[in-house]
Amino acid sequence: xxxxxxxxxxxxxxxxxxxxxxxxxxxxxxxxxxxxxxxxxxxxxxxxxxxxxxxxxxxxxxxxxxxxxxxxxxxxxxxxxxxxxxxxxxxxxxxxxxxxxxxxxxxxxxxxxxxxxxxxxxxxxxxxxxxxxxxxxxxxxxxxxxxxxxxxxxxxxxxxxxxxxxxxxxxxxxxxxxxxxxxxxxxxxxxxxxxxxxxxxxxxxxxxxxxxxxxxxxxxxxxxxxxxxxxx
Amino acid sequence: xxxxxxxxxxxxxxxxxxxxxxxxxxxxxxxxxxxxxxxxxxxxxxxxxxxxxxxxxxxxxxxxxxxxxxxxxxxxxxxxxxxxxxxxxxxxxxxxxxxxxxxxxxxxxxxxxxxxxxxxxxxxxxxxxxxxxxxxxxxxxxxxxxxxxxxxxxxxxxxxxxxxxxxxxxxxxxxxxxxxxxxxxxxxxxxxxxxxxxxxxxxxxxxxxxxxxxxxxxxxxxxxxxxxxxxxxxxxxxx
Amino acid sequence: xxxxxxxxxxxxxxxxxxxxxxxxxxxxxxxxxxxxxxxxxxxxxxxxxxxxxxxxxxxxxxxxxxxxxxxxxxxxxxxxxxxxxxxxxxxxxxxxxxxxxxxxxxxxxxxxxxxxxxxxxxxxxxxxxxxxxxxxxxxxxxxxxxxxxxxxxxxxxxxxxxxxxxxxxxxxxxxxxxxxxxxxxxxxxxxxxxxxxxxxxxxxxxxxxxxxxxxxxxxxxxxxxxxxxxxx
Numbered sequence: 001x002x003x004x005x006x007x008x009x010x011x012x013x014x015x016x017x018x019x020x021x022x023x024x025x026x027x028x029x030x031x032x033x034x035x036x037x038x039x040x041x042x043x044x045x046x047x048x049x050x051x052x053x054x055x056x057x058x059x060x061x062x063x064x065x066x067x068x069x070x071x072x073x074x075x076x077x078x079x080x081x082x083x084x085x086x087x088x089x090x091x092x093x094x095x096x097x098x099x100x101x102x103x104x105x106x107x108x109x110x111x112x113x114x115x116x117x118x119x120x121x122x123x124x125x126x127x128x129x130x131x132x133x134x135x136x137x138x139x140x141x142x143x144x145x146x147x148x149x150x151x152x153x154x155x156x157x158x159x160x161x162x163x164x165x166x167x168x169x170x171x172x173x174x175x176x177x178x179x180x181x182x183x184x185x186x187x188x189x190x191x192x193x194x195x196x197x198x199x200x201x202x203x204x205x206x207x208x209x210x211x212x213x214x215x216x217x218x219x220x221x222x223x224x225x226x227x228x229x230x231x232x
Numbered sequence: 233x234x235x236x237x238x239x240x241x242x243x244x245x246x247x248x249x250x251x252x253x254x255x256x257x258x259x260x261x262x263x264x265x266x267x268x269x270x271x272x273x274x275x276x277x278x279x280x281x282x283x284x285x286x287x288x289x290x291x292x293x294x295x296x297x298x299x300x301x302x303x304x305x306x307x308x309x310x311x312x313x314x315x316x317x318x319x320x321x322x323x324x325x326x327x328x329x330x331x332x333x334x335x336x337x338x339x340x341x342x343x344x345x346x347x348x349x350x351x352x353x354x355x356x357x358x359x360x361x362x363x364x365x366x367x368x369x370x371x372x373x374x375x376x377x378x379x380x381x382x383x384x385x386x387x388x389x390x391x392x393x394x395x396x397x398x399x400x401x402x403x404x405x406x407x408x409x410x411x412x413x414x415x416x417x418x419x420x421x422x423x424x425x426x427x428x429x430x431x432x433x434x435x436x437x438x439x440x441x442x443x444x445x446x447x448x449x450x451x452x453x454x455x456x457x458x459x460x461x462x463x464x465x466x467x468x469x470x471x
Numbered sequence: 472x473x474x475x476x477x478x479x480x481x482x483x484x485x486x487x488x489x490x491x492x493x494x495x496x497x498x499x500x501x502x503x504x505x506x507x508x509x510x511x512x513x514x515x516x517x518x519x520x521x522x523x524x525x526x527x528x529x530x531x532x533x534x535x536x537x538x539x540x541x542x543x544x545x546x547x548x549x550x551x552x553x554x555x556x557x558x559x560x561x562x563x564x565x566x567x568x569x570x571x572x573x574x575x576x577x578x579x580x581x582x583x584x585x586x587x588x589x590x591x592x593x594x595x596x597x598x599x600x601x602x603x604x605x606x607x608x609x610x611x612x613x614x615x616x617x618x619x620x621x622x623x624x625x626x627x628x629x630x631x632x633x634x635x636x637x638x639x640x641x642x643x644x645x646x647x648x649x650x651x652x653x654x655x656x657x658x659x660x661x662x663x664x665x666x667x668x669x670x671x672x673x674x675x676x677x678x679x680x681x682x683x684x685x686x687x688x689x690x691x692x693x694x695x696x697x698x699x700x701x702x703x
Binding site: 051082 | 471
């Protein structure tokens with residue numbers, strides 16, 4: 001579903017990604033782990049077509065970036081730590097706006113469906129400004145799945161959420177966002193990543209330092225795997 | 233600037249008129265949010281009235297001077313109030329990551345540019361439409377002349393066209409609160425200059441031949457700068 | 472560290488020599504103008520700096536396009552160097568012009584098209600540097616700089632043309648005489664020598680400063696690169 005070959009990203013003189021090779025099969029849920037400044041967010045922004053690769057090949061859902069960016073964008077949903085929503089619009093209006101941008105036919109039906117999925121149907125006429133952080137994040141997930149994308153990208157979706165909100169978000173991520181889709185997630189939260197993902201890739205110093213499938217790891221072993229990969 | 237990408241982007245969109253749909257979606261979204269909060273609009277309007285008040289004291293707008301300075305006062309007011317609106321309108325996109333949301337949509341980037349230009353233009357025009365009668369009443373000058381309204385429309389198009397591009401840059405800098413007027417004013421001087429000249433011409437009732445040259449300059453500026461902004465907008469929003 | 476190219480050192484020396492000769496020609500060799508007197512001698516340097524500064528600004532707009540098409544940071548270095556040197560030269564042009572204007576036009580400053588455009592142009596390029604100062608990422612700084620230099624480079628001539636709609640009192644010494652201009656004069660053969668030599672001298676000086684400035688930019692980048700290596 002996602003193929004990345006020898007990806008290099010430079011910001012001016014600074015090289016953030018130095019030859020990343022990365023592949024995701026359809027239906028996989030890959031957690032991308034790594035310390036701050038390892039280039040996780042940059043990598044995800046390149047997959048999301050928000051940033052151009054300096055060198056290397058990137059293919060998402062069968063389309064090459066950056067040349068076929070529009071085709072990729074139509075098959076891609078993104079949830080970041082920012083909600084990407086307008087505070088002065090209601091939940092429903094926010095979704096209607098994005099439905100128009102994605103050219104979704106029959107949007108009213110789909111909007112209701114999505115609002116039910118993320119459990120906000122009775123707040124549909126409330127301004128997003130009045131929502132709690134957790135509710136905003138749930139609506140952000142609703143926005144990301146509106147056009148039923150094949151590939152989902154989560155960029156630190158738990159940032160700024162408390163325990164309860166995180167647990168609720170877990171639920172929505174599992175049942176709504178990840179179901180039947182290919183997912184790449186970056187996170188600092190090893191416990192949650194372990195719970196959700198089927199594969200763990202460690203990004204360190206601009207390359208994928210290690211990769212392991214969930215079944216290859218013993219339970220509660222992710223932390224030691226992570227530490228080993230960084231030490232190597 | 234990246235022609236190949238724009239071409240594939242257009243080719244991969246099967247629906248006809250999706251460009252116009254995206255532009256109108258952006259405009260609808262901005263107007264809907266603004267209609268509800270009225271933050272930007274009321275700030276621009278009150279600011280405009282305050283500027284006129286200040287000019288009143290600064291210039292001693294008696295009957296004689298009024299004739300010659302009205303068009304200048306109006307355009308100074310629109311220019312200052314305009315930056316307020318442009319800044320705010322783009323800051324809304326930046327603050328909650330909405331700009332990324334727009335960029336993630338499978339639409340051409342220029343649709344986002346034109347959408348923002350049109351909503352910024354609408355905000356300016358609404359403010360101008362309120363300022364004009366107020367000014368007319370306060371100084372008993374009839375500002376509702378078709379020619380003058382045309383000049384205001386053309387001037388506002390150029391101003392919003394360049395202003396939208398530059399505000400998309402200025403909100404991405406550390407000095408975002410103060411940078412926009414500094415970037416914008418020196419490059420919109422041709423707009424201000426020819427708009428003042430043309431407005432003054434209409435107010436003094438000059439024959440059309442004398443107004444023609446500033447008017448055509450205004451149109452030329454609008455076309456040139458919107459075309460250039462359209463070509464370089466990708467570079468301003470994409471990494 | 473790369474050592475200074477020999478050609479550049481030669482150019483440095485040559486710059487000083489031609490500046491000396493040009494000063495001699497302007498102040499002693501050229502005859503005193505009949506009407507305006509000694510102050511007219513400022514004209515040689517005035518034109519010399521103006522011509523090179525304008526070439527620099529035009530070059531900068533060309534580099535804008537080159538950068539936006541290729542995304543090669545080399546063009547950004549060339550652009551910054553051109554604008555920086557031109558900004559100083561143009562400032563000198565304005566100051567020299569003012570010195571001349573005081574006795575001839577009886578005022579330091581007048582809102583004539585050329586003077587106004589000169590002031591606006593200075594402000595555009597000062598804004599250019601303020602824009603760059605607010606951006607940390609060198610790649611974005613280059614991109615925004617290129618866009619703004621392009622917009623500014625297009626706007627400045629339109630400003631000039633717009634103000635031309637009003638009347639001008641600035642003399643046109645080269646090509647076409649405006650009968651209403653004050654302070655125009657016909658050049659004698661000796662004046663022409665001083666004039667063309669000043670053009671030549673300031674072109675050499677400009678190229679020399681420009682080259683040095685580009686080299687400075689390259690060295691700055693090198694320092695940045697070394698710093699990055701140390702912190703890695």
